[in-house]
Amino acid sequence: xxxxxxxxxxxxxxxxxxxxxxxxxxxxxxxxxxxxxxxxxxxxxxxxxxxxxxxxxxxxxxxxxxxxxxxxxxxxxxxxxxxxxxxxxxxxxxxxxxxxxxxxxxxxxxxxxxxxxxxxxxxxxxxxxxxxxxxxxxxxxxxxxxxxxxxxxxxxxxxxxxxxxxxxxxxxxxxxxxxxxxxxxxxxxxxxxxxxxxxxxxxxxxxxxxxxxxxxxxxxxxxxxxxxxxxxxxxxxxxxxxxxxxxxxxxxxxxxxxxxxxxxxxxxxxxxxxxxxxxxxxxxxxxxxxxxxxxxxxxxxxxxxxxxxxxxxxxxxxxxxxxxxxxxxxxxxxxxxxxxxxxxxxxxxxxxxxxxxxxxxxxxxxxxxxxxxxxxxxxxxxxxxxxxxxxxxxxxxxxxxxxxxxxxxxxxxxxxxxxxxxxxxxxxxxxxxxxxxxxxxxxxxxxxxxxxxxxxxxxxxxxxxxxxxxxxxxxxxxxxxxxxxxxxxxxxxxxxxxxxxxxxxxxxxxxxxxxxxxxxxxxxxxxxxxxxxxxxx
Amino acid sequence: xxxxxxxxxxxxxxxxxxxxxxxxxxxxxxxxxxxxxxxxxxxxxxxxxxxxxxxxxxxxxxxxxxxxxxxxxxxxxxxxxxxxxxxxxxxxxxxxxxxxxxxxxxxxxxxxxxxxxxxxxxxxxxxxxxxxxxxxxxxxxxxxxxxxxxxxxxxxxxxxxxxxxxxxxxxxxxxxxxxxxxxxxxxxxxxxxxxxxxxxxxxxxxxxxxxxxxxxxxxxxxxxxxxxxxxxxxxxxxxxxxxxxxxxxxxxxxxxxxxxxxxxxxxxxxxxxxxxxxxxxxxxxxxxxxxxxxxxxxxxxxxxxxxxxxxxxxxxxxxxxxxxx
Numbered sequence: 001x002x003x004x005x006x007x008x009x010x011x012x013x014x015x016x017x018x019x020x021x022x023x024x025x026x027x028x029x030x031x032x033x034x035x036x037x038x039x040x041x042x043x044x045x046x047x048x049x050x051x052x053x054x055x056x057x058x059x060x061x062x063x064x065x066x067x068x069x070x071x072x073x074x075x076x077x078x079x080x081x082x083x084x085x086x087x088x089x090x091x092x093x094x095x096x097x098x099x100x101x102x103x104x105x106x107x108x109x110x111x112x113x114x115x116x117x118x119x120x121x122x123x124x125x126x127x128x129x130x131x132x133x134x135x136x137x138x139x140x141x142x143x144x145x146x147x148x149x150x151x152x153x154x155x156x157x158x159x160x161x162x163x164x165x166x167x168x169x170x171x172x173x174x175x176x177x178x179x180x181x182x183x184x185x186x187x188x189x190x191x192x193x194x195x196x197x198x199x200x201x202x203x204x205x206x207x208x209x210x211x212x213x214x215x216x217x218x219x220x221x222x223x224x225x226x227x228x229x230x231x232x233x234x235x236x237x238x239x240x241x242x243x244x245x246x247x248x249x250x251x252x253x254x255x256x257x258x259x260x261x262x263x264x265x266x267x268x269x270x271x272x273x274x275x276x277x278x279x280x281x282x283x284x285x286x287x288x289x290x291x292x293x294x295x296x297x298x299x300x301x302x303x304x305x306x307x308x309x310x311x312x313x314x315x316x317x318x319x320x321x322x323x324x325x326x327x328x329x330x331x332x333x334x335x336x337x338x339x340x341x342x343x344x345x346x347x348x349x350x351x352x353x354x355x356x357x358x359x360x361x362x363x364x365x366x367x368x369x370x371x372x373x374x375x376x377x378x379x380x381x382x383x384x385x386x387x388x389x390x391x392x393x394x395x396x397x398x399x400x401x402x403x404x405x406x407x408x409x410x411x412x413x414x415x416x417x418x419x420x421x422x423x424x425x426x427x428x429x430x431x432x433x434x435x436x437x438x439x440x441x442x443x444x445x446x447x448x449x450x451x452x453x454x455x456x457x458x459x460x461x462x463x464x465x466x467x468x469x470x471x472x473x474x475x476x477x478x479x480x481x482x483x484x485x486x487x488x489x490x491x492x493x494x495x496x497x498x499x500x501x502x503x504x505x506x507x508x509x510x511x512x513x514x515x516x517x518x519x520x521x522x523x524x525x526x527x528x529x530x531x532x533x534x535x536x537x
Numbered sequence: 538x539x540x541x542x543x544x545x546x547x548x549x550x551x552x553x554x555x556x557x558x559x560x561x562x563x564x565x566x567x568x569x570x571x572x573x574x575x576x577x578x579x580x581x582x583x584x585x586x587x588x589x590x591x592x593x594x595x596x597x598x599x600x601x602x603x604x605x606x607x608x609x610x611x612x613x614x615x616x617x618x619x620x621x622x623x624x625x626x627x628x629x630x631x632x633x634x635x636x637x638x639x640x641x642x643x644x645x646x647x648x649x650x651x652x653x654x655x656x657x658x659x660x661x662x663x664x665x666x667x668x669x670x671x672x673x674x675x676x677x678x679x680x681x682x683x684x685x686x687x688x689x690x691x692x693x694x695x696x697x698x699x700x701x702x703x704x705x706x707x708x709x710x711x712x713x714x715x716x717x718x719x720x721x722x723x724x725x726x727x728x729x730x731x732x733x734x735x736x737x738x739x740x741x742x743x744x745x746x747x748x749x750x751x752x753x754x755x756x757x758x759x760x761x762x763x764x765x766x767x768x769x770x771x772x773x774x775x776x777x778x779x780x781x782x783x784x785x786x787x788x789x790x791x792x793x794x795x796x797x798x799x800x801x802x803x804x805x806x807x808x809x810x811x812x813x814x815x816x817x818x819x820x821x822x823x824x825x826x827x828x829x830x831x832x833x834x835x836x837x838x839x840x841x842x843x844x845x846x847x848x849x850x851x852x853x854x855x856x857x858x859x860x861x862x
Contacts, residue, residue: 050765052761052764052765075769076769078769079768079769080767081767082764082765082766082767083765083767084767087765087766088762088765089577090758090761090765092758095757095758095759096758096759096762097759097762098759098762098763098781099759099855099856100775100780100781100854100855100856101777102616109763109766109768109776110766110767113766113767113768113772114767145856145857147856147857147860158762161762161766162765162766199857210539437829
């Protein structure tokens with residue numbers, strides 16, 4: 001007997017078909033993971049169950065929640081169901097809570113809006129729920145405001161709100177995507193514990209196949225609004241039927257082979273770097289405090305080497321990146337590129353600056369939407385003393401676009417005409433066009449779907465062979481760093497706690513923090529073993 | 538429920554900080570006003586005596602008015618006097634400035650408060666209603682009305698109101714102020730038409746700010762969270778939307794109050810009200826610098842005070858501001 005059953009759900013918004021014949025079910029106490037890339041319709045499926053679709057959506061099919069047909073229930077009836085019979089947890093904990101209300105009030109509100117208890121009892125239940133999700137009363141009184149909590153703690157509050165009335169079904173839409181790996185592991189454990197304790201059904205939406213394989217009892221794979229394959233986790237992992245499912249898993253664990261690095265010649269030298277941020281004064285004439293974002297960091301990046309920098313949010317990796325780019329001055333130590341300081345006096349050293357380029361995370365936000373691609377990718381030319389003009393410029397544009405797998409004709413298009421992966425290729429073309437000595441990849445593949453990410457990683461490996469790239473690859477994603485770097489630095493609280501050959505660090509981490517990080521990162525099931533088994537069949 | 542009390546010490550510390558900044562602003566403002574008015578061309582003494590006055594008569598009057606002592610001393614005397622409630626004597630009318638301002642303030646302050654209350658009372662429901670019906674006929678109607686309110690000058694409203702309610706219907710007087718001695722309601726009655734004409738354009742602006750601020754909030758993630766908990770659209774709007782939307786609205790209310798206090802000169806003129814705006818205008822025309830200085834200082838004080846109150850209101854609305862500097 002299933003708790004939730006979706007039968008042939010089709011959904012269109014303004015005549016655009018979003019979902020087509022989606023069928024799936026969740027039993028009490030079962031964790032069902034819906035996975036797929038962006039645009040697959042997995043979030044819309046969740047919103048349809050909640051009855052929170054946009055007004056312009058029209059639906060066909062049936063969503064049965066414990067005997068109630070959701071699609072036929074009018075809005076007042078849905079208000080009674082939401083929060084009481086089905087709870088929902090969202091992706092972005094930093095903005096999911098009302099900033100002007102205490103966490104106690106917000107958890108109690110779920111109870112009060114359904115008039116399930118008296119206000120005093122509702123606050124007692126709120127307290128009980130916060131305790132249950134790991135926010136004990138001594139450190140997290142009901143009077144706390146969301147801004148006083150970290151992302152992981154806020155996600156716990158959101159979960160407490162969702163389960164306050166012990167709903168039979170919990171929907172979690174990418175509940176850990178915005179969190180660090182160690183926090184992610186804790187939240188996933190919490191969700192698993194709640195499902196076991198309360199016998200809830202959990203419909204979990206996530207793009208992360210490692211999380212899916214680890215958590216789910218059953219997996220539903222979606223693409224372009226359709227379910228392409230579903231089944232019990234163990235079965236599905238062994239007998240993937242659909243090529244898309246196989247492609248997804250293969251792309252998630254995609255490995256590239258880098259050419260061996262040349263003999264070590266130092267290119268970037270970071271020596272005893274400190275970066276302090278001034279805090280606001282607590283007293284009018286008191287000394288302002290300082291926050292040391294980067295604390296005594298030293299490392300050398302050799303020419304032709306691919307170096308990784310991993311750490312959780314707030315560890316100082318972005319600050320360090322900015323300092324290397326000469327965007328910020330440092331308080332102590334020095335950063336040299338080819339023996340020259342990146343920052344002199346009060347401004348970046350342009351002679352050094354032009355030898356570096358950077359590729360950022362957001363492939364759309366880092367481009368001016370009103371410029372054509374040729375202008376976008378030639379932006380670094382303004383750093384050069386004598387930028388190429390005329391035919392030389394056209395040739396440079398054509399070469400850079402060809403190098404990243406696009407066509408020279410694409411130079412005349414605008415950025416909105418490209419997909420996310422193509423945009424990131426353009427960002428790489430922009431970084432390549434001046435033939436820099438060093439490229440910084442700052443979370444450059446973190447926003448991409450796995451299939452696109454695999455292509456970009458392949459491209460990076462190709463470029464390493466063709467252009468002898470030297471890069472610093474900054475990321476929170478350990479699996480990616482593992483395949484595209486030769487050496488890796490692990491950063492925690494402003495310090496480099498471990499450095500070494502990538503393979504060594506991952507197989508035999510020395511520092512406790514590195515060990516925690518690697519243990520917390522969800523592991524894909526051993527695909528090679530699966531593939532071996534399949535090739536024998 | 539004890540946990541509802543905002544953190545009292547944080548709130549106190551925040552208020553003290555704001556108060557310090559208020560005092561510093563006042564000191565700086567008084568200095569600037571004094572300097573600006575001192576360098577303004579035109580000697581009050583020769584202005585009062587006319588162009589044919591003898592130099593020694595002018596000199597005598599300068600001594601009498603205290604214009605011959607060093608400037609820094611006059612500044613200190615002026616500030617010291619104001620702290621004791623002594624704003625000096627008007628050059629033109631030879632009466633204490635404090636009394637002149639006091640009389641006018643009894644008209645301008647109630648008028649400003651009355652107009653502000655009206656504009657808030659119109660703007661909040663209108664803005665919230667429009668935001669909750671975004672793109673629907675109700676929203677379009679409210680937005681159209683506010684467009685009109687912003688575009689039409691308030692003196693035109695004033696004249697229309699006079700035409701309809703004073704001349705045709707005879708519900709109100711066309712102008713003048715009966716004075717508070719005639720009774721509270723009589724006073725309110727003679728301020729009603731001016732207050733409405735002042736309030737309408739302000740309400741139009743405020744309603745637009747309320748609407749757009751609320752629309753921003755309605756798109757926030759926490760509104761979706763509220764709906765997922767089982768709140769209806771309306772409940773989510775009132776319980777999570779409105780308070781979060783208040784910050785920009787409070788800012789505009791603060792600015793509007795300062796404007797209403799002194800910027801109502803045209804409306805005062807239309808309704809023959811003895812308010813501050815007309816006093817400033819007359820004093821500037823007659824080089825009655827001491828009155829100008831005092832009124833300007835008073836207005837600056839009220840702006841800074843209102844900003845202080847708005848800051849306190851921010852902190853009451855948004856707990857994040859209490860812990861920040």
